[in-house]
Amino acid sequence: MTAGFLPAAHADQLPAPDGTRTAAAQRVTVDLAASEGEVLRGANGALYGLSDDGVPSDAALAPLKLTTVSQKAEGGAQHPNGDAVTVSKSFFRNGGGDVLVMMQDIYAQWPYEDLGIDDYLTKVDKIARDVANAPNSEHFIYVPFNEPDQIWYNLGVSDQATYQTNRDRFLKDWKTVYQRIRAIDPDARIAGPNEAGYHTRLLTDFLTFAKKENVLPEVTTWHELSPSSLRDFQGHFDTYRAIEKSVGITPRTININEYANRRDLSVPGQLVQWVSMFERNKVYADQAYWDAAGNLDGNVVRTNIPNGGWWFFRWYAGLTGRTVKVTPPSLNTVDTLQGLASLDTTRKQAQVLLGGAAGDADVAVQHVDPAVFGTSVTATVAEAAWSGYEGQHAAPRVLSRTKLGVAADGSVTVPLTGMKQMSAYRIVLAPAGSGTPTAATVPWSASYEAEDARITGGQVYTQGTVSNANGYAASGTKDVGSLNTAASKVDFTVTVPATGSYDLSVLYGNQSGAPASQLLSVDGGATTSVAYPSTENWTYRAKKDLTVSLTAGSHTLTLAKGTGEVTLDRIDLTASATPSVSYEATLADISGSVSYDYTDASGTGTGALVLRTGASAVYDVYAPRDGYYTVTSRGSAAVQLALHDETVTAAPGQALRLYLVAGNNRLTATGSAALRSLDVTGTGSTTGTLAHDGAQARLAGGARLVDSANATEGSYIGWLGNSAAATATFTVDAPRAGKYVLVLTYGQNDRRDNGHAYNTDIVSRTADVSIGGTSRKVTFKNTWSWEDFWTLGVPVTLQQGANTLTLSNASAWAPNIDRIELAPVRG
Numbered sequence: 001m002t003a004g005f006l007p008a009a010h011a012d013q014l015p016a017p018d019g020t021r022t023a024a025a026q027r028v029t030v031d032l033a034a035s036e037g038e039v040l041r042g043a044n045g046a047l048y049g050l051s052d053d054g055v056p057s058d059a060a061l062a063p064l065k066l067t068t069v070s071q072k073a074e075g076g077a078q079h080p081n082g083d084a085v086t087v088s089k090s091f092f093r094n095g096g097g098d099v100l101v102m103m104q105d106i107y108a109q110w111p112y113e114d115l116g117i118d119d120y121l122t123k124v125d126k127i128a129r130d131v132a133n134a135p136n137s138e139h140f141i142y143v144p145f146n147e148p149d150q151i152w153y154n155l156g157v158s159d160q161a162t163y164q165t166n167r168d169r170f171l172k173d174w175k176t177v178y179q180r181i182r183a184i185d186p187d188a189r190i191a192g193p194n195e196a197g198y199h200t201r202l203l204t205d206f207l208t209f210a211k212k213e214n215v216l217p218e219v220t221t222w223h224e225l226s227p228s229s230l231r232d233f234q235g236h237f238d239t240y241r242a243i244e245k246s247v248g249i250t251p252r253t254i255n256i257n258e259y260a261n262r263r264d265l266s267v268p269g270q271l272v273q274w275v276s277m278f279e280r281n282k283v284y285a286d287q288a289y290w291d292a293a294g295n296l297d298g299n300v301v302r303t304n305i306p307n308g309g310w311w312f313f314r315w316y317a318g319l320t321g322r323t324v325k326v327t328p329p330s331l332n333t334v335d336t337l338q339g340l341a342s343l344d345t346t347r348k349q350a351q352v353l354l355g356g357a358a359g360d361a362d363v364a365v366q367h368v369d370p371a372v373f374g375t376s377v378t379a380t381v382a383e384a385a386w387s388g389y390e391g392q393h394a395a396p397r398v399l400s401r402t403k404l405g406v407a408a409d410g411s412v413t414v415p416l417t418g419m420k421q422m423s424a425y426r427i428v429l430a431p432a433g434s435g436t437p438t439a440a441t442v443p444w445s446a447s448y449e450a451e452d453a454r455i456t457g458g459q460v461y462t463q464g465t466v467s468n469a470n471g472y473a474a475s476g477t478k479d480v481g482s483l484n485t486a487a488s489k490v491d492f493t494v495t496v497p498a499t500g501s502y503d504l505s506v507l508y509g510n511q512s513g514a515p516a517s518q519l520l521s522v523d524g525g526a527t528t529s530v531a532y533p534s535t536e537n538w539t540y541r542a543k544k545d546l547t548v549s550l551t552a553g554s555h556t557l558t559l560a561k562g563t564g565e566v567t568l569d570r571i572d573l574t575a576s577a578t579p580s581v582s583y584e585a586t587l588a589d590i591s592g593s594v595s596y597d598y599t600d601a602s603g604t605g606t607g608a609l610v611l612r613t614g615a616s617a618v619y620d621v622y623a624p625r626d627g628y629y630t631v632t633s634r635g636s637a638a639v640q641l642a643l644h645d646e647t648v649t650a651a652p653g654q655a656l657r658l659y660l661v662a663g664n665n666r667l668t669a670t671g672s673a674a675l676r677s678l679d680v681t682g683t684g685s686t687t688g689t690l691a692h693d694g695a696q697a698r699l700a701g702g703a704r705l706v707d708s709a710n711a712t713e714g715s716y717i718g719w720l721g722n723s724a725a726a727t728a729t730f731t732v733d734a735p736r737a738g739k740y741v742l743v744l745t746y747g748q749n750d751r752r753d754n755g756h757a758y759n760t761d762i763v764s765r766t767a768d769v770s771i772g773g774t775s776r777k778v779t780f781k782n783t784w785s786w787e788d789f790w791t792l793g794v795p796v797t798l799q800q801g802a803n804t805l806t807l808s809n810a811s812a813w814a815p816n817i818d819r820i821e822l823a824p825v826r827g
Helices: 058-064 084-093 117-132 160-184 200-212 229-247 268-280 308-317
Strands: 026-038 045-047 068-072 098-102 140-143 189-195 219-224 253-259 284-287 322-327 338-344 349-355 359-366 376-384 397-405 412-419 424-431 445-449 454-456 459-462 478-481 489-496 500-510 516-522 528-532 542-550 553-561 566-575 580-584 589-591 594-597 608-611 616-623 627-635 639-643 646-650 655-660 663-670 673-685 690-693 698-700 704-707 715-718 721-734 738-747 765-771 774-780 790-798 801-813 816-824
Touching (some): 026 338, 026 349, 045 253, 058 084, 058 616, 058 663, 068 084, 068 253, 084 098, 117 140, 117 160, 160 189, 160 200, 189 253, 219 229, 229 253, 229 268, 253 268, 268 322, 268 338, 308 376, 349 359, 359 424, 376 412, 412 424, 445 489, 489 566, 500 528, 516 542, 516 566, 528 542, 553 566, 580 616, 608 616, 616 673, 627 639, 627 646, 646 655, 663 673, 690 721, 721 816, 738 774, 765 790, 774 790
Parallel strands (some): 026 359, 045 068, 045 284, 068 098, 140 189, 189 219, 219 253
Antiparallel strands (some): 026 322, 338 349, 359 412, 376 424, 445 566, 454 489, 459 478, 478 566, 489 553, 500 542, 500 566, 516 528, 516 553, 589 616, 594 608, 608 673, 627 655, 627 673, 690 816, 704 715, 721 801, 738 790, 738 816, 765 774
């Protein structure tokens, strides 16, 4: 039997009027009977993915279940943040696995200054003591050398005699450093040789030497940093395993602790290609650090907001049971349709993640065991689209929910129609009981590339291709820049099916170093200013969301130069509707004693999660902005919902008004009930919140108001901190005692330029937030400019009546504060 979805039409790819496909579909086969082993989730790591304790946020970090991160040695001079022991606090707090310590990042220069092995050994001693004395020290892995095939030792040289000389020096130093670490930390796990690229010659010599001298690493590491890795990694892996066998050593854990190019990061359709080959081979892997620390290498917007890449990794973290064999149209090929899949017989779920190609595909799931799934299944298809590195992405849209019979040969085929190359797709199969799943509502949508529009005073640039892999990703590999004259504009010709409101999303880059703007008009009419927050650079894509009213038919949407300079990539038009998402209980994170009930296929079509006493389910709920949303639990009985340190009772079908912060919110359900979903609607109401602008604070010790056209009321609190006396104090009158969310609107652009051409060394700031004798340190990520203001939510407790809230930092500068807002968690 088959089920399909018909995504919204795109201006560059219109399906046939009757929904049929106009070209031969690619075929992906998923064999549920061909197990590859337990789900590892090893490819979700990140190099410098964490910059500080709290950046990214716990709510952004915990759902991804990171197995490894690679961070610099504590106090290392290579970058201004990302110290391994410091960031390990939030990493382990949120269920992280192992921290790889990049030991040579103790040095300041790139490539590292070579001051001799004796100088390095003094640094090795300190690093080993720091790690050995750290909490959870057993979860740190030492990486003594980084890219020795290029740095210090030049092991990639072609001349054999020179190679042997360099190799012998490296092997001697490896043994010396290895033994030095072991002398201080006898239980240490050590990784290497950590080449910039795979080299059979070096690995053979290295493992032979290391076995003979008893200095074998517990983890073998190398880097895969080229589009060709998508073609060549399987051969590298197979050859490496053959080397181990020939040398006579047991298989090592493998960590590809730098992988992918800029064009891959944040792009679900690219990431799935890398992750599928690493998971298939059960190796760990960390995305490369090309830009700024603290955003999981391009997958977290600001501090807490998911983009399309984050949602792909959230799906990956949701795979359970065992992975099974996936046969794509062409294995080990650059930029093609690839996938991975899992089967959990306890949960009675099969999941398929795939992407990397445009067009149509038939996903044939074979050996659907009737003992697990029965004679019919529900198939749920969702899409995680590319939204840019700094572009927010709502919960992935469900494209179809379909009830299917299993064919006589034990197969189910799900055809995917109109796939986008930069998107990833998830298919969930579960047993189908009685009832009919609620049909997915997919609003009309169309996309328009800027390079295809009418351009005045601008230039088309090509970005992020295979030949320019470290160029940034762009939709269709092109964008329109140099829109820097008074006459510069881009005219998009759009056609909409009905009169009404449309959500307009603009993929853009802002190279101004401050907020910028463009002037939006429809059919040459009155202009509206569109404000664009800063981005890291003009190719580091972000997304601006707004609403336009259009009559049915064709129109010209013009984006003309305003202030600053903005690059345009693509616009998307979508028929407006009140956001409403049903988060499936059977796909939530669980703990304790639970079971799965698929007797009723209605609603989400994925059955019910049965919680028993002491068990819990955690939903990851997206909010487009800070504010109140309607939250409704669908289930057989009341449960307790925990959010922002508050717990409320959620009776079945009862609408609760709960405050959510912009981005991801983790809502934990406990109790005894059969849960079907958590339904969330709304756009973020601020009615009932307590807002205080900076001008309402009592300032002391040099803290003062600074005029700013970009602040909410024309000024912000600056010069805060760097002294115990420099404080800002607000008096907050709370209508009732209880748990509140404090939302701080702030800006700061602290940086430490370490001289790396491809790393932007932004620095976080901190502030102490004190209320009623309780104080906590809060970390504020860099906002890209001094005139950009972001929000950060912090749970606090208020007493009824007057409360004194003080912001301070006695030892360093705090961020600039625009305003604060407090809201009871339950409105």
